[in-house]
Amino acid sequence: MSGRGHIHRDKRTGSYWVVVSEVDASSGKRRRRWLGPYRLKKEAEKKRTEVLAAIDSGSFVEPSKLTVGEFFVEHWLPSKRDRVRLSTYRSYEGHVRVYITPRLGSVPLQRLASTDVAKLYTALGNGGRVTKPGRSETSLAPGTVRRIHVTLRQGLEDALRWGFVVRNVAAAVKPPRVASPKEMRTWSAQELEAFLTFVRGDDLFALWRLAAVTGMRRGEACGLRWSDTDLDAGTVTIAQTLLAAGGHDTCFSVPKTRAGARTIDLDAVTVTALRAHRVRQGEQRLSFGPGWRHELDLAFCDGDGSPLHPNRVSDRFGVLVAGSGLPRIRLHDLRHTWASLALRSGVHPRVVQERLGHASIAVTLGIYSHVQAGMGREAGERVAALIAGNPQ
Secondary structure, eight states, rough: OOGGGGEEOTTTOOOEEEEEEEEOTTTTOEEEEEEEEESSSHHHHHHHHHHHHHHHTTTOOOOOOHHHHHHHIIIHHHHHHSOOHHHHHHHHHHHHIIIHHHHHTTTTTGGOOOHHHHHHHHHHEEEEEEEEEEEEOOOOOHHHHHHHHHHHHHHHHHHTTTTSSOOOOGGGGOOOOOOOOOOOOOOOOOHHHHHHHHHTTSSHHHHHHHHHHHHHHHHHHHHGGGGGGGTTTTTEOOOOEEEEEEETOEEEEOSTTTTOOOOOOHHHHEEEEEHHHHHHHHHHHHHHTSSSOGOOOOSSSSSTSOOOOOOHHHHHHHHHHHHTSSSSTTTHHHHHHHHHHHHHHTTHHHHHHHHOOOOSSHHHHTTTTTHHHHHHHHHHHHHHOOSSSSOO
């Protein structure tokens, strides 16, 4: 091993260099590497031992001045552009541009340490995200920091796989712990009925009704096309979703899982609401003229047939809830409300799972375990009431 590496002292500067040689597998020629400089000879000797051992084991990584910012912007993000959903890519891009690059971007990738990553998470959690010189924003929520951690860790895992680094330093850092999720808020059947009565004259009444009685996700309702509906048969098919993609942008996508692509049966009242909505939309289309976005075929759309931004739909729902005087819930809580009411009314969990588009029944039972607990007590009381010979 010593014959393949030695220590060279620069007489001019007094520093030490590690010089190692190896055979290039592609060309068959021997090549020499200079690593350093090092201030002390023992530092250089230690590095020589490490490098030769890495060469022998096949884990040696070519020294590089590539920075963290250059790696993520020039290598990692382009590799993800066509491999993940657009909304996921935009999330990665935002994490890199807003959080990772400003604090770690200038650090050489191969010198990035776990302590650097830990300091990043601490800074972000303490209001250390700098957007303008001398101006800091408020602290990020632990859940947001954890999502940034996922992006950083995935990126460094690819850097390891591609041979840029010898280890993933983010894997050794624990992101902040996220508090237990708040108990979901749902409406009773009477409250849901009161809301639907209150919004009966709203332009999006059919959307509110559809979400309330099917458990559809917001993006599924916003991405619904008329071609995905069969009002004669009383069904809608979830074949695409509309996602918020940052700022005012939206993007269409397909359901994440096979279970998400499903057909949902509708009740007669909802079918009637959709028919009435389609008639009104047809009148709007004729009034607008040839610029209408016919190609999108959206059941719920803006005044020119273009997509309704999902965040606008949520905001509109919030305004209507506030005006109704009912307990405040989110649009997504209509989904929880439907599932809770269905389970309490005796609908089999498997049916609820399929209607919600969950990948497995375990997911459904996990989310609505509190409902299942209440049902268990009711079942126990019902069975006990059937048993004859109660003690006198």
